[in-house]
Amino acid sequence: MKPARRLTLRFVSYFIIFYLLIIAGFIISLVLFAIFINRHVGDDIHIMSSSEIKDDAVVEKGESIKIADYLVKRAKENLGELYLFDNSMDIVDYTGDTCELCSMTDNEIMTLKRPGMHTWEIPKYHLLFLPALPVQPLFEEVVRDWKEKGEVSSELLQRLQDKKASVEIYNKQWDRVEVIGERYKKIHKPQLLEENYDIFEYKELSRNVALEDGSTLVVRMPNPSYKPFDEPFNKAMVLFVSIFFGGHIILLLGIVFLSISISRQFVRPLVYVISRIERLTQFDYSKERDKSIHHRETGKLKKKFKLFQPVDESINNLSKRLSSNERQIKHAEQLREEWITGLSHDLKTPLSSIYGYSTMLASEDYEWTKEEMRVFATTMQEKATYMDALIRDLTYTYQLKNRAIQLEKVLIPLNVWLPQLADEQVSVKVYGDVILEADELLLKRILDNLVTNAKKYTPDGTKVNVEAQNMGQEIMLTIADQGPGIPQEELDNLFERYYRGTNTTDDTTGTGLGLAITKQLIDLHDGTISVQSGAEGTVFILKFKCK
Numbered sequence: 001m002k003p004a005r006r007l008t009l010r011f012v013s014y015f016i017i018f019y020l021l022i023i024a025g026f027i028i029s030l031v032l033f034a035i036f037i038n039r040h041v042g043d044d045i046h047i048m049s050s051s052e053i054k055d056d057a058v059v060e061k062g063e064s065i066k067i068a069d070y071l072v073k074r075a076k077e078n079l080g081e082l083y084l085f086d087n088s089m090d091i092v093d094y095t096g097d098t099c100e101l102c103s104m105t106d107n108e109i110m111t112l113k114r115p116g117m118h119t120w121e122i123p124k125y126h127l128l129f130l131p132a133l134p135v136q137p138l139f140e141e142v143v144r145d146w147k148e149k150g151e152v153s154s155e156l157l158q159r160l161q162d163k164k165a166s167v168e169i170y171n172k173q174w175d176r177v178e179v180i181g182e183r184y185k186k187i188h189k190p191q192l193l194e195e196n197y198d199i200f201e202y203k204e205l206s207r208n209v210a211l212e213d214g215s216t217l218v219v220r221m222p223n224p225s226y227k228p229f230d231e232p233f234n235k236a237m238v239l240f241v242s243i244f245f246g247g248h249i250i251l252l253l254g255i256v257f258l259s260i261s262i263s264r265q266f267v268r269p270l271v272y273v274i275s276r277i278e279r280l281t282q283f284d285y286s287k288e289r290d291k292s293i294h295h296r297e298t299g300k301l302k303k304k305f306k307l308f309q310p311v312d313e314s315i316n317n318l319s320k321r322l323s324s325n326e327r328q329i330k331h332a333e334q335l336r337e338e339w340i341t342g343l344s345h346d347l348k349t350p351l352s353s354i355y356g357y358s359t360m361l362a363s364e365d366y367e368w369t370k371e372e373m374r375v376f377a378t379t380m381q382e383k384a385t386y387m388d389a390l391i392r393d394l395t396y397t398y399q400l401k402n403r404a405i406q407l408e409k410v411l412i413p414l415n416v417w418l419p420q421l422a423d424e425q426v427s428v429k430v431y432g433d434v435i436l437e438a439d440e441l442l443l444k445r446i447l448d449n450l451v452t453n454a455k456k457y458t459p460d461g462t463k464v465n466v467e468a469q470n471m472g473q474e475i476m477l478t479i480a481d482q483g484p485g486i487p488q489e490e491l492d493n494l495f496e497r498y499y500r501g502t503n504t505t506d507d508t509t510g511t512g513l514g515l516a517i518t519k520q521l522i523d524l525h526d527g528t529i530s531v532q533s534g535a536e537g538t539v540f541i542l543k544f545k546c547k
Contacts, residue, residue, distance in 0.1 A: 357379060394513065414430050426464045
């Protein structure tokens, strides 16, 4: 995967994770809000519809028919009992400890009216919810004792105290004249008119009756099922807001740490890369190791910075390339200076000869003989010819460098064409029918240069061997001599232009550009040339692609 794509995916993944964390925090807050409300708010049985309970209200196990457990639990929370009737008004099952309706006739049940009663029709059955408020039996006992004795018995008082219940007497003016048991805040008369079936909304349960003297007896006790909606809802909202914003604060801190991590993971390598580039602009190509980025032992990038490995490798490769180019430039500058020095020397020497002889001929102090003047003229002609050849070869090398020479390729059968190079010093061998596509004149110049060069350095009595053969994918020509070999320093620069000119003690004729021109002509043919040299001689190997 490309570094740019990997970097993009890395940042996209960070933002996706951040977005998912926000959603997860919101969902968790809602779930906790719902759990809190469910635990602290009562579930009013009266708001249940028949469609909600008809499928699973009855559990049948063989001949046994039971009311579902969740309904039993819900009836108990609502301070009541459930009765299951069949279509014949027979009680099939009930949820309380005692069956209040079992002793009643159908007509009594039908005429029963109690606040909070509720019925549901379900397949084959009817379900009845009958409130069984814990204040009702206390109320009935208190009314009976009060009417019979005008007071509450000690046993009943103890039960009132155990249940934290209260018996209160209000006169006609609704003044509270007597309190027996727990003392609660005085109630107002209109409060007795309320009949709220939502048992969870009231802190107290109460029952009242008018006495013969016009006063009112009220029995009150704490509601064991008191679960108001507002208070838990407010607490749940506080919990929701606390979790939501607390989670966002934690997420914000996480973003800060993530930003620091991203800074270390991305900014630090970028600073390192920029510093490397700045050093490159100062021609400093040495490697630099940042201990926070690279391993001390191996020098490789640490695992968390692997994303920048291609960049680091590219900079290292660029450093190597620039360093190599700088060395080549320095080497080329050195060769250019040597070349100019050699060229100046080789032009200055014949020019000095020409100038000297022309000065002697122009002198009036001495009468030169015809023979002497012929010698002078011959020497001047040789020097001028050498200078002309040097200038032509120099011009030719620049033409080759700029691809100004056009090839006129033809098919050359080497087994017929190559023997023209043979003489007393040159032996030619062609293995099989070897046909080479090349420019005939330029190929002759290549081989003339190499053969002539080999002749110069081969000892007397030995031959220069020229061979050609088809290697399948390419055609190979070799020119081998049995000379003393070429020193390694000269071998490395053998095809440099005018390299021979640096050797001012060499009296070998030639311009010093022959091998450079040869290499350029071979390159022009998309071929290669290599040299193998040792104490037993030198071999030039030419390879051309087959067409």
